[in-house]
Amino acid sequence: MAAPVLSHVKCADCPIRHRAVCARCNADELDELDTVKYYRSYEAGQPIVWSGDQMDFVGSVVSGVATLTQTMEDGRTQMVGLLLPSDFVGRPGRDAAAYNVVATNTVMMCCFRRKPFEDLMARTPHIAHRLLEMTLDELDAAREWMLVLGRKTAREKIASLLSIIARRDASLENGPLDRVEFELPLTREAMADYLGLTLETVSRQVSALKKDGVIELEGKRHIIVPDMSRLMDEAGDDSDGGYLV
């Protein structure tokens, strides 16, 4: 996991360097943010924010993976976003969280108190502009996912999820795109919640993809994709973008 390209960013302690927030910020602006910045880590399974809670910070994921979920009273839950390192958390201008954010493994967050962040945002067009950009990306991802949820078969859904994670992972290393290898950051149940399936169906379809040689498993979580284009075919994916919230 080499450091991404984006540089000239002041937040020196963050390995990911706030790709999300700071890509176009200059040092002065970041100095200001540094004064209200803090780090916090969360254990696997621990809630980071809960739907309806007052949200007093925004920030980005430094390491680990967190999920964004929505729940009905009867317990049915749907994941609406997956937060990987460098992803931004929080909705400037809104004070209550709309979703549950839960750490799936040990998560390190780099947080800014919301008020100062919003003040800074109001004064520096760069940041506001960058945030709009990011929000549009998330919107695209959400809408791409609507197609997955509404119209794809279970097998295609699994392939779509694996393909998104693989591509996202592969963009960090930058080897050739045919063979990709990665650690699944989700339990079968979490995958099911993302895909609108049951965990049994997820398990069956993963086994089926393995039997058909589309993927290889090492243990239960380590996935090897011998041929990315094959996987993307299985996903029924014409998209080349590959966003992920």
Added chain:
Amino acid sequence: MAAPVLSHVKCADCPIRHRAVCARCNADELDELDTVKYYRSYEAGQPIVWSGDQMDFVGSVVSGVATLTQTMEDGRTQMVGLLLPSDFVGRPGRDAAAYNVVATNTVMMCCFRRKPFEDLMARTPHIAHRLLEMTLDELDAAREWMLVLGRKTAREKIASLLSIIARRDASLENGPLDRVEFELPLTREAMADYLGLTLETVSRQVSALKKDGVIELEGKRHIIVPDMSRLMDEAGDDSDGGYLV
């Protein structure tokens, strides 16, 4: 359909007064926009923009209804948004459209050429800020819809859709919230595409809701909801927001 509250907006010709774009703009800014503004109407079924096309304008829907859809190569299609009067179309900063936008009936659009609009946006924080706000609303709507697509039954899906349209419509008139009456702006097929169902299932579930007295039909498109809270119950909806893209 009385004119909404938002005022002090220069775009005099638009009945809806650009709630979306201009809520906080002052006259000077709007004068500038007026010089690059034009109107265009589209007939039922006519594409407004096509996925992948160069998008040279942004704008808002003045009247009529349009759909935002995504399609797979084999023809499966998923609606990812419904555009009602006052909704904004276009993604500032992106030059290619990501979805198909199609008029479902006669649609009047008020458009701004994209370049001048973006220039204005870069100079006036209000507009950028408002746009971020709107995009966050759309993101919430998309994510709410992910729950509908992933976890709700066919009956709940129909109830969710009717409830969203009814609430959106009812907020324009402002009678009591128990009895609501409105014209469905979608064919059964379009509803199916929104809900990730087939048109037959949509038809069956609409009939079922009618048989159970949750809704009444007058013709095929005119819906009467005698008791909104009943309908929202059927939708399994705890949300009070009721966003719609």
Added chain:
DNA sequence: CCAGGTCATTGACCCAGATCAATTGGAATT
């Protein structure tokens, strides 16, 4: 007033994925 077209309803049957239930396989604890 009838012909043809579009949109919607309804029925009969089927299947992908849900549900219920038993088992396996590690990893951690004792």
Added chain:
DNA sequence: AATTCCAATTGATCTGGGTCAATGACCTGG
């Protein structure tokens, strides 16, 4: 090595919604 625990697999069965097909209900134009 035995015990617990939890994630995951696998099997058997059921069902909600898909599929295929026929019919109805309006329109619009001739």
